[in-house]
Amino acid sequence: MRKKDTRPHDDSYVDNLRRMFSKREMYKATCVKCGNACEVPFKPIEGKPVYCRECYRKR
Numbered sequence: 001m002r003k004k005d006t007r008p009h010d011d012s013y014v015d016n017l018r019r020m021f022s023k024r025e026m027y028k029a030t031c032v033k034c035g036n037a038c039e040v041p042f043k044p045i046e047g048k049p050v051y052c053r054e055c056y057r058k059r
């Protein structure tokens with residue numbers, strides 16, 4: 001049986017992805033609604049409102 005799609009690069013790529021997801025870098029931000037410090041799984045963009053989990057749920 002021959003596998004055409006076996007590429008060594010894909011292995012490290014998937015490995016990287018998996019590591020990224022398990023690591024989940026959190027960024028410190030301030031909630032625009034309640035002013036509490038919170039952490040978001042994405043890099044806060046300037047000028048874009050960030051909500052903490054509580055406020056996000058209440059929206």
Ligand SMILES: [Zn+2]
Pocket residue numbers: 031032033034035036051052053054055056
């Ligand atoms: Zn909030």
